[in-house]
Amino acid sequence: MIRLDKLPKNVQKSILAVIFFFGGTSASCRLAPPIVCDPAPPPSVTPMLCDPPPMPSSTPTPQVALTTTIAPGQHFTGKIVQTTSNPELAGAAVEGTVVDQYGQPLGGLLVTLTRDGWQARAISDGAGTFSFEVPEAGTYVLAVEGDQADALTLELKLHDQVTVEWAETWDSSQVPLPLAEVRTVEIVRQDRLTFAAATPWVGARCGWSVSGGTLVEEGEHVVWQPPAKPGRYLLQVVADWGRTGLAVDAVVLVVERDGRVTVG
Amino acid sequence: MTDVLLVGAEELENLATRYLAAVLRQHGYSVQLAAFSTAAEMDAVVWQARVTRPRLIGLSVIFQYRAPEFLALAASLRRALPRAHITMGGHFPTFAARELLCDFPVLDSVVRGEGEFALLELVQKLDSPEVWGDVLGLSFRRAGEIVENPPRPLIADLDALPFPARDTPPQHHLGVGYSPIVGSRGCYRDCAFCSIRSFYGSSHGKIQRFRSVPNLVDEMEALVHRFGVRFFVFNDDEWFPAGQARYERVAALEAALERRRLDVIMSIKCRADDVEEDLFRRLLGMGVVRAYVGVESGSDHSLQTLNKHTTVAQNRRALEILHRVGMLADFGLIIFDPDSTVEDMRANLDFMREMGGTGLAPLSFGRMEVYAGTPILGRLQAQRRLAGTYMAWNYAIADARVEMLWRLMIATMRHRQYDNLGLAKQCSIACYELMMVKYLHASRYDPALGQALQDIVARVNNHSLAILEEMFDLALHEDIHNTALVNTQAAAWAGRINLFDMEMEAELQNWRERVARRIGA
Numbered sequence: 001m002i003r004l005d006k007l008p009k010n011v012q013k014s015i016l017a018v019i020f021f022f023g024g025t026s027a028s029c030r031l032a033p034p035i036v037c038d039p040a041p042p043p044s045v046t047p048m049l050c051d052p053p054p055m056p057s058s059t060p061t062p063q064v065a066l067t068t069t070i071a072p073g074q075h076f077t078g079k080i081v082q083t084t085s086n087p088e089l090a091g092a093a094v095e096g097t098v099v100d101q102y103g104q105p106l107g108g109l110l111v112t113l114t115r116d117g118w119q120a121r122a123i124s125d126g127a128g129t130f131s132f133e134v135p136e137a138g139t140y141v142l143a144v145e146g147d148q149a150d151a152l153t154l155e156l157k158l159h160d161q162v163t164v165e166w167a168e169t170w171d172s173s174q175v176p177l178p179l180a181e182v183r184t185v186e187i188v189r190q191d192r193l194t195f196a197a198a199t200p201w202v203g204a205r206c207g208w209s210v211s212g213g214t215l216v217e218e219g220e221h222v223v224w225q226p227p228a229k230p231g232r233y234l235l236q237v238v239a240d241w242g243r244t245g246l247a248v249d250a251v252v253l254v255v256e257r258d259g260r261v262t263v264g
Numbered sequence: 265m266t267d268v269l270l271v272g273a274e275e276l277e278n279l280a281t282r283y284l285a286a287v288l289r290q291h292g293y294s295v296q297l298a299a300f301s302t303a304a305e306m307d308a309v310v311w312q313a314r315v316t317r318p319r320l321i322g323l324s325v326i327f328q329y330r331a332p333e334f335l336a337l338a339a340s341l342r343r344a345l346p347r348a349h350i351t352m353g354g355h356f357p358t359f360a361a362r363e364l365l366c367d368f369p370v371l372d373s374v375v376r377g378e379g380e381f382a383l384l385e386l387v388q389k390l391d392s393p394e395v396w397g398d399v400l401g402l403s404f405r406r407a408g409e410i411v412e413n414p415p416r417p418l419i420a421d422l423d424a425l426p427f428p429a430r431d432t433p434p435q436h437h438l439g440v441g442y443s444p445i446v447g448s449r450g451c452y453r454d455c456a457f458c459s460i461r462s463f464y465g466s467s468h469g470k471i472q473r474f475r476s477v478p479n480l481v482d483e484m485e486a487l488v489h490r491f492g493v494r495f496f497v498f499n500d501d502e503w504f505p506a507g508q509a510r511y512e513r514v515a516a517l518e519a520a521l522e523r524r525r526l527d528v529i530m531s532i533k534c535r536a537d538d539v540e541e542d543l544f545r546r547l548l549g550m551g552v553v554r555a556y557v558g559v560e561s562g563s564d565h566s567l568q569t570l571n572k573h574t575t576v577a578q579n580r581r582a583l584e585i586l587h588r589v590g591m592l593a594d595f596g597l598i599i600f601d602p603d604s605t606v607e608d609m610r611a612n613l614d615f616m617r618e619m620g621g622t623g624l625a626p627l628s629f630g631r632m633e634v635y636a637g638t639p640i641l642g643r644l645q646a647q648r649r650l651a652g653t654y655m656a657w658n659y660a661i662a663d664a665r666v667e668m669l670w671r672l673m674i675a676t677m678r679h680r681q682y683d684n685l686g687l688a689k690q691c692s693i694a695c696y697e698l699m700m701v702k703y704l705h706a707s708r709y710d711p712a713l714g715q716a717l718q719d720i721v722a723r724v725n726n727h728s729l730a731i732l733e734e735m736f737d738l739a740l741h742e743d744i745h746n747t748a749l750v751n752t753q754a755a756a757w758a759g760r761i762n763l764f765d766m767e768m769e770a771e772l773q774n775w776r777e778r779v780a781r782r783i784g785a
Contacts (some may be wrong), residue, residue, distance in 0.1 A: 104748050177664060178750040179671035184680070207755070211763060232374050234766050238755040243747040248758035252766050 015141050019057040073174025078152035081163045092156040096164035098144060100125045105129075106168060109202025115140045126240075127204035163173035176243060183245035186239055189263055193224045199235045199247065204239040205231075210253075230257045232264065266316040267293040268387060271309055271326035271337070274299035275684075276444050277435070279499065280324045280354065280379075282428030289378040290426050293387055297431065303333045308667040309438035310340045322375070323356040328759065330637050331655060335498045338370045349390055353379040355463050357496065361403035363654050373404035377467045378449075380425065382416050401467075401504060417468030423448065427486065434491050438700050438783060442495035443487050448474040451502035455558075456539055456571040457598065457650060459637030460501045469778065474505065477516040485524050495705055496530045503532040508719040514543060514570055522699040529553045529703045531696075536574050538584035544589045547770035553699045554592040562600060562615020569601050570632065571639065583619050592699050593625050594692065598712045600631035600670045602660055603642060609669060609736060617729055625723025626731075630681065631670055672735040672750070676758040680765055687765045689729075690772055691721050697779060706784045713779060720771055727764050731757050 076098065086093065094113060098106045106127025113120045113132045122130040134140065139156045142167050144152040154162060170176070184197040185206070197206045208215050212233040213226040224235060236250040252264035267286055270281040278297070285295040286734045294318050298309045300323075321341055323334050329397040339348050353375035357364055361374035373396070374380045376609070382401035389395050396404050401416030419425065450472035454461045464471045504510045531554040532547075539557065547555075559579045561567050567574055586593035599612040606646045612629075620627040634641050634650065634657040644659055652658040661667040680686045698717050700764060703708045738744070738753055 069271060100747055102746055108716065175745050177668055177671065178747040179668075179675050179754065182674055209759065230768060231765060234763055235758055236762055237757065240751050240755065242751070246754050246758075247749050248755065248762065248767070250679075250762040252769075260296050 005215070015093040028111075034167040039178050049226075064116070071174070071176055073175075075150050075169045076147055076166045077150055077169055078142065078144070078164055078166045080152070080154070081165050083163075084161045085159045088156055089133070089159050089161060091133060091135040092137060092158065092162070093131065093133045094140070094154065094156070094162045095129065095162060096142075096166060097128045098166040098168070099128055100168045100242060101170060104242055105205070106157050106204065108201065108241060108244065109203070111166075112143050112146065112240065113140050114143075123202055126203055130197065178243045178245060179245055181245045183241065183247045183248040185237060185239035185249050187235065187249045189251075190221060192223050193226070193261065194218075195224065195235060195237075195251075196221045197239060197249070199239055201239075201245070202248075204241050207238045208236070209238075210235045212255075213253075224253065226253065226255050226261050228259075230255045237243060239249035265750060266296050266318050268295045268320045268322060268383075268572075269296045269298055269316055269318035270295060270322045270324060270577070271315055272301045272504050272613040273301045273326060273330070273367070275301050276497065277428075277430065278324065278448060279428050280326065282430060284322065284353075284380055284383055286323070287384055288387060291384055293384075295429070297429075300337060303336070305375075306333075306340060308338050309337060310344050310424055311782060313341055313348070314344050317711065319390060320349045320351065321345070321359065322379075322383060323350070323352045324379075325352060325356050326630045327562055327589070328356040329656065329670055331356055331360075335364075335368055335370070338368065342370045342550065349373070349386075349638040351375055351383070352384065352695070353383070356636050358463055358466075359459065360651070360654050362410050362412060365403060367583055373402055376401045376412075376779070377415055377463065380419065384559060389403055389418065401511075406541075409464035410457055415467040417463055418473070419449075420469055420473070422473050422475045427483045429492075430487070434487070436492050436661075438697055438701050438705075438779070440495050440704050441491055441493040441680050442497060443491070443493045444488075444497045444499050444501050445480075445483065447480045447498060447503065448500045448505075452572060453502070453504040454571060454639065456559075456569065456643070457601075457621060457632045457635070457638055459635055462639075472502065472505065473631060474513070477513070477520050481517070481520040481526070484521075484528065487529065488526055492623070494528050495700065496595070497526055498530060498532045500533060503534050504538045510538060510543060513692060514546060514550075518546065521550055527551075529699065531556070533558070536570075536579045536582035541585045541589065544585060544591060548589055548591050551703070552591065553703050554594060555586060556594045557586070559595040559597060559619075561608075561612060563611035563627055565605075566598070566601055566604060566608045569603045576611070580619070581617075590614070592651070594695070595625060595628070597629040598632045599625070599629045600661060600666065600673075601630065602640070602649065602661060604657055605663055605668045606665055606740065609666055613630060613642070613729065613732060616725070620725040621722065621729070623718040623725060626721050627694070627725045628681070628688060628694065630675075633657075660720040665744060668739040668744040668750070669732075669735050672754055672757070673732065675754050675760055678775075680761060687724055687768055687772075691724055691771070694772060694775065695721070701779055701783060708783050710782060713775070713782065716775055716778070720768060720775060727761075727768075731761060 011231050032238045058118055090139055098109050099134050100106050107124050107126045107128060109124045110121050111124060111130045122132060123249050124130045134156060137156050141151050142154055142164060152164065183201055185197050188196050188198045208222050210224060210233060212231065213224055216223045218223065233253045235251050235253055236248060240246045254262045270284055272278040279455040285297060288295045298312045299305060300309050323338060325331055329687050334336060341350060349372045350370060351373040352371055357374045358376040363378055364374055365371055385399045386402060389399065396402060397413060400413055403410065403412045434441045450464045451460045454471045461471060477686050484496060505513060529551045532552055533556045537700060560570050560572055562576055564576050584592050585597065609615050617629055632640065634644060636654065649659050650657050661670060681688050694717055698714055742749060744750065
């Protein structure tokens with residue numbers, strides 16, 4: 001089991017550097033530096049007379065972005081899909097995808113490429129993709145989540161561009177259930193009508209929807225174009241980490257009679 | 265400069281820190297209280313500590329899930345005041361004292377069990393660490409080792425405690441001042457998910473103890489006269505003594521309230537097998553307008569797992585009596601536990617529809633969480649079924665289909681069921697408001713308000729039930745290992761829930777505005 005927060009600080013730092021370098025997330029999810037899953041405080045006029053329901057103790061509040069962990073019985077089988085030559089490469093490149101047993105992308109997995117004590121790391125993003133560039137030809141070993149038993153050996157020549165596919169398999173008695181962790185996502189208002197999704201976990205695919213008006217995706221953000229009709233509209237984001245988890249957040253957007261927009 | 269700064273959650277007046285403060289002040293020490301209800305208040309607490317420069321800072325941790333926030337606060341306080349003694353107390357620290365002192369050097373000590381006199385003795389001996397070994401109930405670090413002193417005997421006579429230190433006026437809502445209060449400590453039962461019995465049981469003494477009725481009513485009277493409090497929210501672990509003694513205590517309280525002409529309303533917590541019609545009619549007559557009943561389950565099998573010593577028939581009877589009597593019957597359900605079966609789920613869904621379908625009370629349901637000090641923790645540890653750490657244990661429900669249902673529920677209904685601003689909690693608050701209007705603004709009460717709220721609560725309850733039924737159907741009949749299928753469905757349910765909640769929140773707001781207009785607030 002690999003957990004980023006259990007790794008030595010210098011390793012954490014380098015992994016986080018890789019996450020940020022590669023973007024690490026799908027187009028519309030970003031890492032949130034602080035903990036974002038604290039419930040909002042109640043308004044001062046509202047009494048807290050209720051008995052609090054038991055909070056799920058499985059709710060983690062990570063201090064750093066977490067990667068997915070490999071579970072007992074979980075394996076990744078890799079294969080080289082194609083090798084092409086790209087003269088623009090100074091060395092060689094490896095790119096690939098990781099998918100689950102149903103062919104769905106797996107984000108947040110740690111992929112390592114090693115050679116004679118040298119190592120590069122990447123985290124698969126929301127589309128399950130990862131990529132490396134290496135400075136020189138040679139024999140490299142590619143592994144997902146340190147699974148050396150199923151590692152793939154790559155003989156890379158200069159200018160090689162190799163595409164790899166990793167498919168997850170399970171020992172039949174240990175197939176896990178989806179939604180393994182309780183995770184959170186939060187809609188953050190960036191500007192007047194510009195919103196982003198913040199979550200401490202990497203590798204989510206974020207899907208946005210709104211009950212009125214239109215949404216325009218701009219990189220990691222969405223911009224809402226409100227309808228002319230006054231009313232309350234719901235903006236929602238679904239952050240999907242595949243089997244590991246799914247989280248939803250929503251905010252109410254109000255179009256007043258005079259056309260002003262407020263976030264409820 | 266002050267002697268002691270006590271930090272705790274303040275959603276409702278924190279009686280734990282107020283009892284501690286009262287005892288310390290009684291012995292001449294200066295004490296300030298700091299609110300730490302959410303992590304957002306961390307800077308404010310540190311600022312207060314910098315200004316008051318206490319010699320000792322006490323962190324009162326009631327809920328285990330907030331321990332990480334309190335530990336982060338302790339680290340900030342340590343940076344601000346390197347020489348202050350930082351101690352922690354409450355249920356979770358009592359059971360995890362050794363682990364906390366090992367893992368968090370920022371803590372100097374942990375006060376275990378009832379804290380009033382252990383904390384007092386620690387303050388008295390603060391400059392003499394060589395005698396800390398004499399402070400019963402204290403765990404601390406000495407020369408790199410963790411020292412755990414023997415437990416301190418329970419406070420036998422609760423009347424000997426001073427009244428909690430209420431420095432500020434009580435909170436008000438709808439023009440009504442309300443205060444939390446306790447008339448007892450401890451519980452006579454031993455539910456598998458609860459740590460109350462272990463918390464008190466690790467010390468010598470009788471576990472459930474009661475303040476005398478005159479002492480309790482003295483405090484109520486003082487709050488009525490000093491602050492105009494009209495609503496008392498009893499936070500006792502269990503409001504009643506066992507058996508026939510219930511009747512004697514209620515009769516004594518009724519007589520005392522009448523004698524002193526205290527026109528107040530009250531909310532209590534009790535077990536389902538406490539509820540008898542004659543008793544609760546009498547309670548309503550003396551102002552108890554709301555009872556939170558620990559029903560917990562609509563399945564006899566689950567009630568056995570929870571070790572409730574009650575049956576579904578008793579639960580049903582209790583709620584029916586409360587409805588008949590006209591008392592607000594709030595209840596919580598632990599519909600998921602480590603041994604929940606498909607049959608338990610079916611029984612719970614049916615029970616929820618029967619008891620919540622008409623909107624007499626908002627549905628509150630969740631999973632049995634494994635907290636420190638609970639019997640279920642020991643059992644699951646022995647069975648090697650736990651994941652996580654002492655800070656937050658986790659487990660998987662043995663039946664994968666029920667586990668799937670739990671995962672779907674928490675992924676999609678988290679905001680509605682658990683957040684303070686979620687619809688379930690807001691419905692619960694609205695029910696309180698209705699009680700306030702009905703009994704404290706009686707001349708302006710309109711039964712149509714009650715019917716309108718009941719309709720809203722019924723719609724929310726039935727929406728939750730309809731979604732749970734659909735999830736249950738998926739768990740029973742679909743491939744629950746198919747991530748794409750499960751996640752797609754979960755996203756669709758979450759979307760429907762959020763849209764529905766947006767509409768209902770607007771309706772609830774309209775209802776509140778009607779209430780405000782009615783009472784002229």
